[in-house]
Amino acid sequence: MTSKPILGPYSQGDILRLGAAMAVTFLVLPLIIQSDYWYSSILIPWLCLALAAIGQQFVMGYAGQLALGAAGFMAAGAFALYNIELRLPWMPFPLALFFSGLIAAALGVLFGLPSLRVRGIYLMVATLAAQFFIIWTIDKFGWFKNYDTSGIITAQDIVIFGHAFTSPLEMYLVVAAVVTVLTILAINMTRGSVGRNWMAVRDMDIAAESMGISLLRTKLQAFALSAFYCGVAGALFAFTYLKSLEPVAFDIKLSFQILFMVILGGLGTINGAFIGAGFILLFPVVLNTVGNAWFHGMIDATIISAIEQVVFGALIILFLIYEPLGMAKLWEKLRARTFGMSAVRPTVPADLAQKP
């Protein structure tokens, strides 16, 4: 099969791929991309949304809990970071970001509680409460916005070791660094016992419980980590992409988009979070560009956006029916066909697999 694991759950191939991805992220892209547009409007939001999608994967793709409210936790993270920067300006940025995630995680536990009682569509409705409650609270109590009345609050500068990261490239590097670290931690967890417990609960909760897994702890852990990832993603999204803090940016539509990223990208894969986020983000851009180029403005923008909705809807239904593992699986199949690599990734250290 594949090569031996050399670092925990990673095979040599994994390390190569991860190394290549990091080299591209931190060296190649910064060297070849000069345009600010690419950083500010594509790479930064893509990475932020992919991070939120990883959070959604934890709770939905791995733990199998149909939760809808990622944007609420993103808002919590964003406003937490704003308030920490405002009120505790001495706190180093990475620490402030971490605490923003923790605050979102605490809310995640709270709003994950219904998962102990209800499931499926009922849980989805229950978790929507997180979405509305968090946004409502931020809107209702002026303290969260520092009693700003203008409606739009400018995000503070990101300062690390006395250096302000203000250019698009610098902000991109900050986002990329955080996303890289959290992605590696996510891979470690999902390939290890944490992910196994989640998947066991997802696939057959009564059997999981009979094997000694506490449903309460496991589900709430998934909700907490999911909200942590969403919180950090939301904070980065506000501080590096929007550069402002407005609750409307985190409305229900964003929650749905993150849900779709996970479904299209592939439930229960970390790759899928990146693929899904990229697709959802880029698809409208591509459609717009193509629409304008081919039809020279003859098609109304509202029609293009209608087409976008229809195509999304159709794709989601198709994927749910024919390829629940999403684009990540298609990509693996394609890779297998083109490079003759194994389509099924062994989820285990390969040296054990080779025991005669």
Added chain:
Amino acid sequence: MTQVRNFSIGGPVLEVQNISLRFGGVKAITDTSFKVLMHEIRAIIGPNGAGKSSLLNCINGIYKPQEGKILFKGEVLDRISPNIIARKGISRTFQNLALFKRMSVIDNILVGRRLHMSANFLQVAFQTPAATREERENRERCEEIVDFLEIRDIRDTPVGRLPYGLQKKVELGRALATEADVLLLDEPMAGMNVEEKREMCRFILKVNDELGTTMVLIEHDMGVVMDISDNVVVLDYGKIIADGPPEAVRTNQNVIDAYLGVAHD
């Protein structure tokens, strides 16, 4: 039973005392008591709907009987959830396969090691030496089970894609991985052909002989029951109608009547 047993049968390990279980108006179990002895293979038999599965579900905490109590190693298992009961040393398989369908065979078995793994999510996330060592050791243990059950060729297959008989085997593997003191096996050989049943019996006997694991198994095939069990409990309409060694039970008039469908008065 020609093999040498490393553990001879001891005193009671599991005591079911006067339990009654109702679902609305349906009496699944009525005032039932019996004892399972340490290291024995205990069969539970009885016609369909007799309450056999319900009994196992009561023992591992999935159902809560309205009356009576269950003692495990002298301690009352009262109103506690299956995961706590698993911690105390009782594991099981299910009649209608309760595997983790989208996970591979080896991952299913690894979940059985849950209680032997204590690394928390931070240790796993940061791959601390303790977490990686624990993962490696438990994987090795599972590989031994894969070899023991002779399922190496399917170890990476998602269990949902396997035929029924193999899934039953994987479920046994998952239960074995727990290294629980008592295994509750709900029709582990249902739907298997003679060959497969023989193989399954071999596994069950071997584990019992070598590790002394107490087995409580539900089985319809009387041949199998006579071959492997030390004692048999017979349930009919939620009541125990016979309890004893297989030869005695087979010739018991109540049992014969129950199986021949003699009308109740």
